[in-house]
Structure formats: structure tokens, C-alpha cells
Amino acid sequence: MSSGTFLQDALSGRAGVSDIDAYVDAWHDSDSDLSLHEYLGLTWDEYRLWVEKPESLRYIVAAHRHGVPVSEELQSSVSERFALAARADSSNEAESVLSWLQQTGRL
Incomplete structure (x- = not known):
């Protein structure tokens, strides 16, 4: 996993949609001041959509x-x-x- 957000890595081909759980785990293991949606590179609305409908x-x-x-x-x-x-x-x-x-x- 790179030091970019999930979204940056997905757009560059370094991550696939199935890799998002690893990014969530990394956020939990980090001492980041970012909220999870920011850490993933998603807007709040995109994050909400993903949480409620993961297939999105x-x-x-x-x-x-x-x-x-x-x-x-x-x-x-x-x-x-x-x-x-x-x-x-x-x-x-x-x-x-x-x-x-x-x-x-x-x-």
C-alpha cells in the first residue's frame, strides 16, 4: 500500500476496490488526525454512499x-x-x- 489515499491509489492502478478494507485497517492502526473519509480520499457523501451501499x-x-x-x-x-x-x-x-x-x- 502506498502513502496516497485509497482513491488516489485506485485511480493510479495501485489499488483495486477490494483493497479498501486494507486502507480502513491502516487508518485504524494510524494516529492520523484525518477522518476516515478524508483518509480514503472520499467526500463525505461518497463515504456515506459506500458505507450504506458498498457495491457503489x-x-x-x-x-x-x-x-x-x-x-x-x-x-x-x-x-x-x-x-x-x-x-x-x-x-x-x-x-x-x-x-x-x-x-x-x-x-
Whole structure:
């Protein structure tokens, strides 16, 4: 694990979404003055979304990669669901997260 945030490392390819737990563990083991969401490189809203819907993390990272809000990334993923058969599972996941955001009034 590098000295960057989870998000920085995920965007540079040094970490995958499954590595976030190691970053959380490192935060617990550190004496950092940063809150966990800051330590991970997430905004408060992104952190809340990830805590409540862990499957949203891949879309949070993708949104940063594309320079768009997470909601836009999710909507894009849902609209492309039939583009590639191999992406069907992740599109259904995106649709689920997007639907949840709408049901909770966050979109």
C-alpha cells in the first residue's frame, strides 16, 4: 500500500476496490488526525454512499476517473447496460444503487 489515499491509489492502478478494507485497517492502526473519509480520499457523501451501499465503490472511483458526479456515472452505467453482455452484472448493480439513491431522496 502506498502513502496516497485509497482513491488516489485506485485511480493510479495501485489499488483495486477490494483493497479498501486494507486502507480502513491502516487508518485504524494510524494516529492520523484525518477522518476516515478524508483518509480514503472520499467526500463525505461518497463515504456515506459506500458505507450504506458498498457495491457503489466502483462507481465512485469511475466517477472520479471520468470527472463526473457519482449519480451521472451510475446513470451512464444503467443506460449502457445492453452495450456488452459481459457488463450485465455490473449494470444491474448500477441500476440497484441508482434506484436506492432515488428511493432515499438523494437523487
